[in-house]
Amino acid sequence: MDNCETDVLDADDHAHPSGRCMTGSIRNSFNTIGLHLLNRAVFLLAWAKRRQRVSVGDMYVKVNLGSGLTVAPGWINVDASPNALLSGWPSFILNRLYDLSDNRQWHSRAEYISILKKHRFIHHRLEYGVPFDDRAIDVIYSSHVLEHLFRGDAEALLSDMFRSLKLGGLIRIAVPNVEHAFRLFQQGQKELALEYFFSRSPKGYLNHHHYMYDFDLLKMFLEKAGFTQIEQKKFREGIVPDIDILDNRPEETLYIEAMK
Ligand SMILES: C[S@@+](CC[C@H](N)C(=O)[O-])C[C@H]1O[C@@H](n2cnc3c(N)ncnc32)[C@H](O)[C@@H]1O
Numbered sequence: 001m002d003n004c005e006t007d008v009l010d011a012d013d014h015a016h017p018s019g020r021c022m023t024g025s026i027r028n029s030f031n032t033i034g035l036h037l038l039n040r041a042v043f044l045l046a047w048a049k050r051r052q053r054v055s056v057g058d059m060y061v062k063v064n065l066g067s068g069l070t071v072a073p074g075w076i077n078v079d080a081s082p083n084a085l086l087s088g089w090p091s092f093i094l095n096r097l098y099d100l101s102d103n104r105q106w107h108s109r110a111e112y113i114s115i116l117k118k119h120r121f122i123h124h125r126l127e128y129g130v131p132f133d134d135r136a137i138d139v140i141y142s143s144h145v146l147e148h149l150f151r152g153d154a155e156a157l158l159s160d161m162f163r164s165l166k167l168g169g170l171i172r173i174a175v176p177n178v179e180h181a182f183r184l185f186q187q188g189q190k191e192l193a194l195e196y197f198f199s200r201s202p203k204g205y206l207n208h209h210h211y212m213y214d215f216d217l218l219k220m221f222l223e224k225a226g227f228t229q230i231e232q233k234k235f236r237e238g239i240v241p242d243i244d245i246l247d248n249r250p251e252e253t254l255y256i257e258a259m260k
Contacts, residue, residue: 035100042082042123050128061137062241065126065161066145069107071119072242075141080125080206087121102204127153129160137164141246143174144253146218150210158225165260171227172240174247177254178212218256227258 054076064070067077067084077084086097094113098104103112124131126149130140140161146154161171176196185193199208213221219230235250236243238257247255 038082042080042085043125045085046080046123046125046128049124049131052122052124052131053133054122054131056132056136061132062139062141063130063132063137064246065130065140065142065157066148067121069103069112069115070143070246070248071115072245073119075242076120076122078122078124078126078131080123083116084121085123087116087119087123091117126157129157130164132164134163135166135169138166138169139240140165140169140171141240141243142171143246143248144176146173147175147209147212148206154211155221155224158221158227162226162260167260169260170240170257171259172233172238172243172255172257173218173222174249174253174255175213175218176209176249176252178214178217180252181212213254215254215256218254222256222258227260230256230258233257 056076062075064072064075064077067075067079068081069083071077082097082101083103086093091113094116095109098109098112107115122131126145130137142161146157149157165171178196181193181196184190196209196212215232222230233255235253235255236247238255240257247253
């Protein structure tokens with residue numbers, strides 16, 4: 001199940017439990033307004049940058065699409081979250097973002113700030129495609145992201161991955177396997193299974209699932225996009241670099257590698 005560390009919490013998460021403390025409730029009102037504005041600004045800025053192209057020159061280019069904070073050295077990380085947007089900003093702003101966000105569940109403050117400062121992030125919504133020129137990328141890794149896009153956007157994204165890869169370039173896609181969700185349901189873990197398809201609330205829009213895959217479906221979409229040598233892989237097995245760092249959630253995940 002998603003343990004995304006990306007969305008800034010919705011305002012309701014900051015509501016004071018008793019409502020008794022006046023100072024607390026004023027502070028919460030400021031948080032509420034601030035968070036709504038930040039979430040709107042993050043989406044608006046992504047739209048404004050929808051045609052951006054990251055220049056990479058002649059280097060060996062590894063791109064992690066929808067990285068969240070699961071990163072490896074030397075990769076360019078692309079994500080629509082506030083974390084990616086504010087990654088290069090001064091520490092006092094990142095400290096504030098940490099306080100407001102879900103990241104506290106998964107990372108210490110020091111870890112969080114270090115990830116955002118040491119790694120390269122591009123703020124970008126994948127509905128607008130891959131923000132690189134044609135044949136600019138050597139390797140694309142994308143884990144637990146494709147299912148967050150509507151089917152049409154996901155198909156378009158796979159075609160755009162193909163466009164932006166060099167000839168002979170590789171992709172590794174990881175998605176929750178829909179068969180895993182069906183299995184859970186059949187075994188009686190119904191609520192857990194349904195969380196793969198339905199969100200509890202509209203909060204954290206970037207974390208909602210909009211489509212699901214098994215090997216055959218994903219293979220079909222990859223073939224349509226032009227990929228060849230499409231193979232199912234095991235957890236941390238394959239030829240894409242750094243999967244020992246990037247692969248996660250083996251129990252639920254379908255891993256596929258393919259080539260342009
Ligand atoms: C479930 S998390 C996976 C994070 C990481 N790849 C991993 O495997 O741990 C999904 C990530 O995709 C990002 N994401 C979701 N929808 C996106 C979109 N439309 N454009 C860009 N990033 C998106 C979220 O912000 C989040 O970081």
